Amino acid sequence: xxxxxxxxxxxxxxxxxxxxxxxxxxxxxxxxxxxxxxxxxxxxxxxxxxxxxxxxxxxxxxxxxxxxxxxxxxxxxxxxxxx
Numbered sequence: 001x002x003x004x005x006x007x008x009x010x011x012x013x014x015x016x017x018x019x020x021x022x023x024x025x026x027x028x029x030x031x032x033x034x035x036x037x038x039x040x041x042x043x044x045x046x047x048x049x050x051x052x053x054x055x056x057x058x059x060x061x062x063x064x065x066x067x068x069x070x071x072x073x074x075x076x077x078x079x080x081x082x083x
Contacts (some may be wrong), residue, residue: 003022003057004025006065007022007058008021009055011051018034019073020038021062023040024043027049030045034069035067035068
């Protein structure tokens with residue numbers, strides 16, 4: 001199950017392979033943003049089947065602006081590229 005502030009990788013679609021942050025969850029869909037193509041005020045609705053969950057959660061500070069979200073996601077990306 002997906003939770004708010006969790007990081008995910010899009011498995012399919014135009015944004016396939018992109019690192020994204022979960023901003024909302026409802027019964028059917030997960031809403032994700034990356035701070036650039038998908039800003040916080042316009043999240044992308046994704047089917048949970050098309051997302052791969054990472055064991056990384058972002059703090060509240062990462063969601064105060066698109067710039068802060070991009071920076072937080074870049075840190076997660078760098079951490080996972082190292083491993």
